[in-house]
Amino acid sequence: MRAPVRAVALTLSxxxxxxxxxxDCGGPFDAFVAGVAAEAQAKGIDAATVQGxxxxxxxxxxxxxxxxxxxTFRKSFLDFLADRVSKARIxxxxxxxxxxxxxxxxxxxxxGIPPGVIAGYWGLETDFGAVQGKFLVRDSLLxxxxxxxxxDLFRPHLFAAMELYQRGNFDPNRTIGAWAGEIGQFQMLxxxxxxxxxxxxxxxxxxxxxxxxxxxxxxxxxxxxxxWRPNEPWLQEIVVPDSLDWTQTGLNHQLPASQWAAMxxxxxxxxxxxxxxxxVLLPMGRKGPAxxxxxxxxxxxxxxxxxVYATTAAYFATRLDGAPALDPxxxxxxxxxxxxxxxxxxxxxxxxxxxNIDGILGELTREAVQTEQERAGLPAxxxxxxxxxAAL
Numbered sequence: 001m002r003a004p005v006r007a008v009a010l011t012l013s014x015x016x017x018x019x020x021x022x023x024d025c026g027g028p029f030d031a032f033v034a035g036v037a038a039e040a041q042a043k044g045i046d047a048a049t050v051q052g053x054x055x056x057x058x059x060x061x062x063x064x065x066x067x068x069x070x071x072t073f074r075k076s077f078l079d080f081l082a083d084r085v086s087k088a089r090i091x092x093x094x095x096x097x098x099x100x101x102x103x104x105x106x107x108x109x110x111x112g113i114p115p116g117v118i119a120g121y122w123g124l125e126t127d128f129g130a131v132q133g134k135f136l137v138r139d140s141l142l143x144x145x146x147x148x149x150x151x152d153l154f155r156p157h158l159f160a161a162m163e164l165y166q167r168g169n170f171d172p173n174r175t176i177g178a179w180a181g182e183i184g185q186f187q188m189l190x191x192x193x194x195x196x197x198x199x200x201x202x203x204x205x206x207x208x209x210x211x212x213x214x215x216x217x218x219x220x221x222x223x224x225x226x227x228w229r230p231n232e233p234w235l236q237e238i239v240v241p242d243s244l245d246w247t248q249t250g251l252n253h254q255l256p257a258s259q260w261a262a263m264x265x266x267x268x269x270x271x272x273x274x275x276x277x278x279x280v281l282l283p284m285g286r287k288g289p290a291x292x293x294x295x296x297x298x299x300x301x302x303x304x305x306x307x308v309y310a311t312t313a314a315y316f317a318t319r320l321d322g323a324p325a326l327d328p329x330x331x332x333x334x335x336x337x338x339x340x341x342x343x344x345x346x347x348x349x350x351x352x353x354x355x356n357i358d359g360i361l362g363e364l365t366r367e368a369v370q371t372e373q374e375r376a377g378l379p380a381x382x383x384x385x386x387x388x389x390a391a392l
Contacts, residue, residue, distance in 0.1 A: 036155075053165050059139070077289070078289070089316075093116075116321035120316040128185075132183075132209065135176060233296065240264070272292065285331050285385075307363050334384065339386075341357050344359075369383070
């Protein structure tokens, strides 16, 4: 059954509210909203804007259920890839680039970011603008800020959304997006829109929901702000020799690409960028697909901290820019989500920082796995198997 939503009638004497009189999260929702209103005014947002933004605000428990049920990143890289990067999506992405070639040319000129990088995010986030979400952004942000799990993440975006509303770029009762409060064709949070919103079509207005040029230029500005190195590669599929020193692989190790070449690593197509440093990535171990990650690959974690998402987005970008389909090879069977949780518990007991015990094979877990593989005399490729679980 669908979770109910609870409306709040905002009939506040805003001038009488003191910022210190509210809790940062939790408690009665109407009192929480009153606290948000007080803090907004203390930040200099006028009373009419605050009143208009918060009128009719709703707490939506369905948002919390989605927030706690994120299981998609527990999939292996190849399974996640199969879900997100189909032949049809690659074809649609190349067509979207062609339709907006002038905008992509301008992005390349200003920021040195190739079309595939921007279009890759565009496709993964909203299927090139077609699927932008169905939740009222204001209510999503309020619900997640009221929840005490990550209030510091979401509360600032409430005030950014109020500023967007004040500028005429946000309708609190009509602007919809993803459940976590993201807006538009690239699912940017309000602070990101406020900071990076760009008028790409020259109409004097920033609209990241309906204007593809605005959305594309805004996303490019955000990536540039993350530190994208102009006109450099980000990810390249490689062939690795069976004799490679697996302890040197993973994002926590980096060598000049020329040194990787000397160790027998070669590009599957084209040539390695030997003038750059790189890390050898083995998302599913030494028997699965292999990549060299150049410095720009690390920028992907500023967009989404999931290893599997970042690697999928980076690979998708290479495909849109003309790279051939990867060779999946024959990776060893991995662990189930419950087995990964058991592994993380054991790794933590051995003194490793693995973050949350969540069944997700993130970078911290991979680093700990590699250390314990080496200690157990197993190939230290960062891909956990039942053999490692038993050894621990």
